[in-house]
Structures are given as C-alpha cells and as structure tokens.
Amino acid sequence: MAISLSKVTVLGLGLIGGSLCRAMRDSGFASQVTGYDRDTGVGAEALELDVIDEFEARLDVALEGANLVVIATPTLVAAELLADVVGKLPPEVVLTDVASVKQNLVAAYQQAREQRGSEAIARYVPGHPIAGSERSGVSASRPDLFDAHRVILTPLADGSEDALTLVRRMWELAGAEVVEMPVAQHDAILAATSHLPHILAFALVDALSRSDLSDDIFRFAAGGFRDFTRIASSNPVMWRDISLANRDQLVAAIDDFSEHLAALREAVAAGDGKALETTFSDARTAREDFIRQQQS
16 A cells, blocks of 8 residues: 655754654654754754755644554653643544553543643554664654564554554554554563563663673673663663553553563572573473564
8 A cells, every 4th residue: 555645843953763763654654754853953953964855843732634643752741742742633644653651642642632622633643663763863864764673552442443554554664564463462571571581671771780790790791680670771861751651550560570570580499400491491491482483
C-alpha cells in the first residue's frame, strides 16, 4: 500500500525521533517532516544534519497541517505532552508515540479525551520500537536504526483501524517488523526484558564504583564486564523516567529476579555445585533458544 502524507510532525528529536525522521524522509512516507523540540539547539542541529525538513519551536505551529503526529520524548514528558496535544489536534489527525511504557500514556490519553468530550480524537495508536543504543541525541540518529527490529503497537479497543494501518505502514517502511499486543502485556514484558536489565547494569557499575577496589576492578575488567554493562552508558534521565512510569511491573520483575539471585547465593554459600550447574545449563539453553528465534 503506497502512502505519502503531506506532513508528519515529530515531537522530540532524540535518537528515536531523529532516526524515525530520517527513515520517513528516506522512504518518502511524507512530503514534509517537521521536527519540534523544546531545545532550539537540538532543532538547529537536526536541520544541520539534514534529519528534518523544517524545525518549529512553537508546538501549536508545529502541529498545524499535520496528518500524523509522533510523540518521541522521554516517557514521563510524553504523557504530559500527549495530554496537551489531544486538546490541540483536529479529530482526523493520527497520533502515536514511541515510549517504552504504555499504561501511563494510555491513561493520560483517556483522561484527556474525557475532559475534551465529543471533540476528542479517537485516532491514537500507542507504539514502541524495540530498538535503540547506549548513545543518545539527534547526532546518534540513523535511518536504519529500525531495520530488522520489532515495533510493538498496542491499539485501543475503540481505536481507528485506518489509524492503525497508517502507523503500521510507517514502521514497515522504516524497516521494522510490526506486532500487536495488549498494553498490560507490553509493559510486563518490557519490564523483564529491557527495564530490569538496565536496572541491573546501572546497579552493578554503581556498586563496583563505590568499592575500595574500584580502581583495580575497572582496570582489569575484561570483555564480559564490558558486554554486560554496556547499557549502563544509557541516558540516566530517560531510564529514571521509564523506571518510574513502569514502577509496578518493574518492582515485580526485580522481586522475581531477587528470589532467583538469593537462591544462587545460597547455592554458592553452601558449595552446591549441582544446583549452580543446573541453573547455568538451563540459562544457557534458554539463551541459545532465544538466539535461534532472533535469527529465524
């Protein structure tokens, strides 16, 4: 299905927003890609890097004439911005986002619709690209960021099928595989597969940096440490917001992991090599199955 919109506005020009702008321009998805960011310096950089066609620092002006609006700001900011945008858009405009937590955005959207009444848009499609980097900012953006990566859409029960089709096509043209799932399922899965690993990486590096042996620890750390802790170089503000937005699901994931870690501690303390080997073997098998799934 060929789609070419006259104007798409992307609110937030970081790694994800900037990469989506590049992908849309390369694919011809929109005749004009307009960027909005509270930081005008980011807008100037995006123009210089040829990420967008135009930059607008005034939200109302950035939204004018848009067929599709994409919110690509940090998670907590995204919920606030979504509530504001719902009150500014005509009902025919499609709205989506890229936040890695969905329940708080859906709640903000539903509250904004109730406040606005019958004039509220019903063409919101929550979305989340499972792609990224420990690097951040528009300078790290690239048009192939979403190639061969999954994008999860969590359509609302009363949402528009046409809007869903449009957002799906946008991501497909960016090179992504698009899947759908309920909001709660998305947040539980991401808490376990993305949010918890970041918590663990940040916690490990922070704990080791406070050790009396920290200088030697980091001096002699090898490839395994570097690989495991790579994501601790991610944006702290972004991950603070994600952790708070998905707090219930993340706490549950932390609690579950803590139980497993406590069992491993007991096996080490008791010298129970059989229990350790069983856990390590099961984990290796599970990871090898995961790798095969990724390659298929």
